[in-house]
Amino acid sequence: MTDTRKPKTDFDSLKELFWVAHKAFLKNHRRLIEEKLSERCLCGALMYELNKQLEMKGYNNYYADVEFNKIGKKGKCIKQLPDNEGALKHIFTDIIVHSRGQASPDNLIALEMKKSGAKNLSRENDRERLMQLTKQDDIFNNRYIYRYKLGIYYEIDLKNEEILVEFYQDGSKVEEKVSKF
Template sequence: MDITRDENGFENLKDLFWEANRAFIEKYLDLLYEDISERCLCGALMHELNKQLEKNDCNNYYADVEFNRNKKEIKQLHNDDGFVSNILPDIIVHSRGKENLDNLLVLEMKKSSAN
């Protein structure tokens, strides 16, 4: 599979995601009906994404959960009330800084029961 900056590469990436998502729903449907933590669900989808990356010979790319490359400089969000929260994507598909085309997909997952 070619991951490129053009429309073909984007379509290939979408196909890879939808196949991983289909497998996630098929294999982990019981988790979706339970009160399982978001992190557990993210880990299950990450697993399916990594299987698709390997299957499609995207050997330099990985799906990681809450990956923080810059341990010292975590991005933060400051709201008007003075609340500060760290920003870590739930799932990121990337080369871990080894390829020119690095961050391919960033996912933020929310359960339908979340506020």
Template structure:
């Protein structure tokens, strides 16, 4: 089972059981907190992922506020809406999934800032001079997430747009239709 399949299974269950929560137009934080439970149940099923934690708005990296370097080489503090990571327990494979959630009525500027963050978060520290990683100390800037997910809720059109990022690139899109 890979990271995307785990997310897709958890998201499918979440959408089928928590539709009324989404339809009530609660905050992204509330929706992410609910999705967290479904992700935890899925990762618990696979020994490969049992060491991972699902956290909402987690903003620490080895005791420091998480930062990334964007495409303009600006250092930006980052707090993802939801992440799956080992909380530093597995230094070589700490970061599994980073998810950014937006409502469709948010500005394109905010949506694109989330996408830019996912691009930076999913870049590999080993393929870029900006990040140092020796397997013992954490990189100064957070990166190396295996999968980035942009999750946009469009209530008026009753769809969820999902974009998948790997290695700093958009690698796929999916649209989930909300049931009536």
């Protein structure tokens, strides 16, 4: 049965929603991890579990999408962030939970997934992106502020059969947990 109450969009409520989806992902899709399938495949399975939780918890008009990078009316503007030198770069976040412009707040969760074999630079770029996406201030003159409530760095370590989960809020890493699979 779908919950008809207005869903909570605070950090702790979104983190709880994520943990339930994460546990379902491990229970229902562990074989994808064990068979060393691609990051995109794993993101699709986790997205599926996030969408199930959004529906069950009454997050009407909210969706989990893989590599969704459009903003603005009718998706005419591609999401961008400045790099270290200030040049604008298009971004493709692995998974986002958002309303596709249908509700306020629009942007709830940004998740970046990596396998432990990824290059350090790629890992650090994902972490930096999560810091930028979760900032709530106007450092880019309100043009490139996406104001996600929760950022998640999700690293799958096949060798040790564990997943590192880092949580980001307001431009900073605030918590880290390791989960076995």
